[in-house]
Amino acid sequence: MVSGVVAPPKLELGNPDLIKSHLYSLWLFHTKTSFGNSMNEILDLTKPDYPILDSLRDQFILSEHGLQVCIKDAQRILHDAFCQEDLNRTSWYSEDWVKQVLENALYSFDRGCDRWRKLYHEAEVQLQEAREIKDKSRTGSLTESDREKADRLEKDASRQLDLLVGQSSKGRSQSEFEFYPYRYFASEGFLPGFNFPRLPLRCFIPAGDKGEFLSRPRNVAIRELAPRNVVYYESSKFQITKTRVSLKGVNYNSVSCCEKCGYFHEGTTFNHNTCQNCGSAVTDRLDYGLKMDTMITRRRERITCDEEERLKYGYNLTTHFRYADGKKKEGVVSLEDGTELLRLTYGETAEIRRINRGLRRSQVKGFTLDTQTGEWGDTNGNNSTPSQQLQSGVNLMVSDTCNILVVEPLKLPGKQMNEFLTTFQYALERAIQAYYKLEMDELGSERLGEGRYLLFWEASEGGAGVLSQLFNDSHAFRHLADRALDICHFIHDKPSCSVACYECLLSYQNQFDHPLLNRHLIKDFLTELTESELSCLNSHSSNHFDDLMAHTDPNSDYERVVLRAIAQMGLPLPDKAQDYFAEAQCKPDFTYTKARLAIFCDGSVHDNPTQIQCDRIKRQDLEFLTGYKPFVFDYKKDLMKQISSLKHLLD
Structure with missing residues (x-):
């Protein structure tokens, strides 16, 4: 007999990406269009840049009446009481936002094809280059090794093209393929x-x-698809040997990470030595951060003992985070006498960044990359490639956007602090999962920096929305502490559990931390938490949107239209409005300090030829003298397309 309770799945309905995807599916339904079985039934592969087929694009364009019907259907669905409960707490949702998303659906669909276009183009280029090399062999100028390499590249490119257009479907359903x-x-x-x-x-x-x-979630791919790692597929070994390299060259990112709290600062514009989150000194700077892209493998019959020994100890992975602008809540968990136990910070749609810094047992920090071919260098630094093509110290990075909770325990023991923090991390994680009825894979946790900060994040697609609920209940940590005490066998004793067992804290996922787990270390702390109360800290920041709106040019309605659109689409707000740059004698309408972007909102007054010439000179001077790149909103062009272009620059 099987008994139990089936709990409904939890979703964070205040997640803009989740709502957008459902709105797009509703839009697709109203277009009455089918995608077919292959991407070549959507894109015209005979034209440059592979645009959407003209016949399909015409079907995607809704009439004015059809669009209004679609918008009304969307608003009717989102007016559901459960949806409104979450949506009303957000700053981005409005009926105008729904309208803008649906009006911009075709453009978003087109952008959604870009990753496939990139893969197809790269395979086409590889195929062409391989054939050109083979053509040279007729002159006798190539060695047998070069010809074999060209044959292999040609074969791999042909395979990739077949996979991308679904030509490898023999014996399998089309829906099983990666690019269905x-x-x-x-x-x-x-x-x-x-x-x-x-x-x-x-x-x-x-x-x-x-x-x-093979596709993997980004947090898994950062280690499983890392350079020189071995992938087992259908009883064969394949080694990650290459990554995709753009014809324009490798685009590195500069990142500075706080070693104390794990907060990261991106871009060369960060020249400070102080962490923006905790105020500690920032000394961990990475100049060659590379966003992870598609990897290429090569069959390996055997792995040497040295390689196997290094791979056994895994990679040096670090996790970092950054709050989204204006989407942070802070709170303190304390006792009645004022003793503070925990400091909490909740970040809505925060960014989690994982960095692979190379093999733990390698003498070389980071990875070595051939910047022309994309080949990953040997982990020992033994490479035959000319040194001018090699870039050492490359660190791979992946990013995720999700809701996070950063917990800083304030009352720590004098001894066994690392063991205490590790045990409390998993006890709190299990308690949240049990109290809010989450699956194990719906909530993740990790220790950050020096280990004194605990990061919890909603790992399920769309988020579960439970971390934000903690701030709505002043006794939330009382409930969690009670549940943790029960999980750790302090309410119902289990004599066979000495320090930890698989019924309380141990799991396959935390096996490397098993030696640190000891439930007895946290008993007194959990008991104190059962008498605690959560109080939210007041935010003293002014309403940044209203402040920007107040500083716009009173004679320019278009500035305010652009600013509202930026806010409604969930983009970060500009840092300043009407900031004057004396060296260039130029005053952009808005500026993004971190991204070094100067926003100009050109209304009809900028159509005058003299004004056009003046604008061009001043904006060129601004970029040359200050490094701020101009971005122009033109009132004659589609606003949402321009907003999307801005979003790509800010990502």
Whole structure:
């Protein structure tokens, strides 16, 4: 007999990406259009940049009446009481936002094809280059080794092209393939896809006659698809040997990380030595951060003892976070006598960044990359490639956006502090999962920096919305502490559990921390938490949006239109309005300090030829003298397309 309770799944309905994907699916329904079985039924592969087929684009364009019907259906669905409960707490949601999303659906769909376009273009380029090399062999100028390499590249490129257009479907359903359109758009976040990881990373496996693309969630790919790692596929070994390199060259990111709290600061514009989150000195600077892209593997018959020994100890992975602008709540958990036990910070749609800094047992920090071919260098630094093509110290990075909770325990023991923090981390994680009825894979946790900060994040697609609920209940940590005491066998004793067991704190996922777990270390602390109370800290920041709006040019309505659109689409607000740059004698309408962007909102007054010439000179001077790149909103162009372009620059 089986008994139990089936709890409904939890979703964070205040997640803009989740709502967008459902709105796009509603839009697709109203267009009455089918994607077919392959991306080549959507895109015209005979034209440059592979645009959407003209016949399909016409079907995607709704009439004015059809668009209004679609908008009304969307608003009717979102007016559901459960939706409104979450949506009313957000700053981005409005009926105008729904209208803008649906009006911009075709553009978003087109952008959703970009990742596939990139893969297809790169495979085409590889195929062309391989054939050019083979053509040279007719002159006798190539060695046998070069010809074999060209044959392999040509074969791999042909395999990839077949996979991308679904020509490898023999004996399998089309829907099982990685690039089946509905599956692909779900993974890109355009359509709801709760069974598929959003924006996964892929590697190409040249197995069998056709090969295969494997996709992994980004937090898994950062270690599983890391350079020189071994992937086992259908009883064969394949080693990650190469990454995609743009024809324009490698685009590195500069990142500075706080070693105390784990907060990261991005861009070369961060020249301070102080962490923006905790105020500690920042000394961990990475100049060659590389966003992880599609990886290429090569079959390996055997792995040497040295390679196996280094891989056994894994990679040096670190996790960092950054709050979204204006989306942070702070609180303190304390006793009646004022003793503070925990400091909490909740971040809505915060960014989690994971960095792979190379093999733990390697003498070389980071990875070595051939910047021309994309080949990963040997982990020992033994490379035959000319040194001018090699870049050492490359650190791979992946990012996720999710709701996070950063917990800083304030009352720490004098001894066994690391063991205490580790045990409390997993006890609190299990308590949240049990109290809010979450699956184990719906909530993740990790120790940050020096280990004194605990990071919890909603790992399920769309988020579960439980971390924000903690701030709505002043006795939340009383309930969690009671549940943790029960989980750790302090309410119902289990004599066979000495320090930890698989019924309380141990799991396969935290096996490397098993030696640190000791439930007895946290008993007194959990008992104190049962008498605690959570109080939210008041935010003293002014309403930044209203402040920007107040500083706009009173004679320019278009500035205010642009600012409202930026806010409604959930983009970070500009840092300043009407900030004057004396050296360039120029005053942009808005500026983003971190991104070094100067925003100009050109209304009809800028149509005058003399004004156009003046604008061009001043903006060129601004970029040359200050490094601020001009970004122009033109009132004659589609506003939402311009907003999307701005978003790409801010990402």
